[in-house]
Amino acid sequence: MYEPNVVGDWQEHDEHAGLRVRVHSLEAAEPPRGRDDAAVGLTYFSVRVTVENRGARHFSVQLEDGQIDVRVGSDGEGAFIDWRNSQFIEGFDVYPLRRATAVIYAAGPEAALTQVDVQVQLRVDEEWTDRRLWAGGIGLLEEPVAAASAAAGPGSLAHQVSVFLKDLEDQTEPGTA
Structure with missing residues (x-):
């Protein structure tokens, strides 16, 4: 073997x-x-x-x-x-x-x-x-809920993308440009 x-x-x-x-x-x-x-x-x-x-x-x-x-x-x-x-x-x-x-x-x-x-x-x-x-x-x-919540924390890529998209949305609202 x-x-x-x-x-x-x-x-x-x-x-x-x-x-x-x-x-x-x-x-x-x-x-x-x-x-x-x-x-x-x-x-x-x-x-x-x-x-x-x-x-x-x-x-x-x-x-x-x-x-x-x-x-x-x-x-x-x-x-x-x-x-x-x-x-x-x-x-x-x-x-x-x-x-x-x-x-x-x-x-x-x-x-x-x-x-x-x-x-x-x-x-x-x-x-x-x-x-x-x-x-x-x-x-x-494995606990998918615990993994998902840890993956969405403040330093995670998912959190960074969410912040970027929110900032982008705020910039394109009428009256802000």
């Missing part, structure tokens, strides 16, 4: 020249075909796994259930993976300068989603690659 990547980073596969993988777009999202009954009380999120071929020949890529493991929270609890709503890469030929993307829908306790680890093991041309790990999180617990 190599050092974990940050969600969004590309990881080259040395054993297959030109092939690289990225786990990205980790975000809160409801599944397209509805929630699974087993996910009651859990918060859904999605993550994308993209395989890109920058090499000179095509690779047959497979990324299905059992090849992706999603863990949440500081204790690394297994997330519920909604296989019915997820879209996998099943024996797809990725030609040079092309990509294939899998979309995984998973769910976990909302408090644990600030730390999400995704481990991927591709099968390329009937051979297993080394496992790779990506680490990230979803900022669901």
